[in-house]
Amino acid sequence: MKSLSRYAAVLLACAAPVVSVFAQDTAPAVSQQVPAGAPKLIVAISIDQFSADIFAQYRQRFTGGFARLTQGAVFPAGFQSHAATETCPGHSTILTGNRPAHTGIIANSWIDQSVTTGPKVVYCAEDVAKRTAGSRDYVASPVHLLVPTLGEWMKKANPAARNIAVSGKDRGALMMGGHDIDQVYWWKGKQFVTLAGREPGPTAIAQNAEIDRLLAKGAGEFPLPAYCRRADRAVQAGDVSVGNGHFALKAGEAEQFRVSPRLDRATLDLAVKLVDEQKLGRNAVPDILSVSLSATDYVGHATGTEGAEMCIQLTQLDLALGDFFASLDKRGIDYAVVLTADHGGFDIPERLHEQGLEKTSRVGPEVSAEALSATLGKRYGLEPKGLILSDGPAGDYWLRKDLDVGLKGKIIDDASAILMTSPFVEKVLSAAEIAATPMPHGSPETWTLAERARASYNPLHSGDFVVMLKRGVVAIPQARKGYVATHGSPWDYDRRVPILFWRKGMTGFEQPSPVETVDIAPSLAALIGLKTPKGHLTDAASISMVARQTRVEHRSERVAG
Structure with a gap:
């Protein structure tokens, strides 16, 4: 924790003076002093299902927004260190400085x-x-969400600070924005919506009208870059064919809009318009804009990570990010960016088999809560329906709440024994085992499976036992349209994500050692001189412990208004 300020000092030392075109705006009162050189706007970007593997695979192809960010501080081995690598828990770590064990998600x-x-x-x-x-x-x-976000700390310190979030998913926007949020929007059905009881602002209304016009007329395919041709071939996953889609948009097909690069472009367009509507970055205190981009996840689930669809998606996202940053530049705002992801992802077993990776597979039916309930209900003379509950063939499982504690223990032991005979299961851990495991420290790549589960465990919401599938086993028994691949495992292909920091004028560096996404919020807080609430940053090991070893030279530049 003591080294957090050192990392913030790195970004401050790298800051380029900015002449704002909005300098004439009246500055609000400041409750907590903001250090000289602090950025006027924090832009926190999460790309849903943007694994470290995908980042490394396409890094040399990027020419737009990603290319800009790689000129800053690059941590290619960031970790969503917990076991339950899903969208909601992942987003809950990014701007809270806490793991899911403390966020409650x-x-x-x-x-x-x-x-x-x-x-x-x-x-x-x-x-x-x-x-x-x-x-x-x-x-x-x-x-x-049990803990506050960076935006909420900022508003508590300086009520004039603006906390804005926009996403393709409600959970992305809400987990990054938190409870005390000025404006929040997410995609739902055919438009961007906001919290119940709030009316969309004029900017969101205008953006929805623009999307309505696009949906009414449809659009052609996206161009296929030359480097995507290797991936442009059909692969059969059950009854679904994927791998060679180019995202043509039929008139009126909102679902095709959602599962395409168009969703991210629209989200970023709305974000820029909210910068203007909310006058972000134009006052005496820093503001924060959280942007969660969801299309990569939708494309990954619908088509896998190695087809033409993902190649086109990342190409278009790179261009959209480039345009987004260029729009902020034109406004003359001094902004700092962090970009990361909520989790990684895994390709479809059928395509991996063609590449010789025979150990990948889809999970079998015997792992389901229904199968376990049938077997154990018969064994103990209990009604099988609802005896064991889960929300999928991996992760948390719950026993019926009216069971005797002793009987629960016996059923958990028996369920574990049955599951461990399955070729798909790596580990079964009871809630008692997980709770007794100390909260892990040190490099997240060395954590045991129990430690990864501990980082996800919260007694308020967690199950009676946790099932972890073997490496390479996809938790989808049968592929179906729109859902052929997934994530959520405790393995590093789902845990590892890039973490990129950028601010105009900084000298770039790269540090390959593992760091955690919970290090992001305290680093940003230190950057803007924010005194974070005592006790909230219980998990952060600090990116700056690595970053402080790297000397970054000050480079003074000036941005024209």
């Missing part, structure tokens, strides 16, 4: 048997208290 969803309205499955960004009987919809909310 242990997965995208969990089982809560005390829920009286609707299903027992609780979505991580859902206010269950506002469920209505018979409704298939939910009220999106950050209610389950």
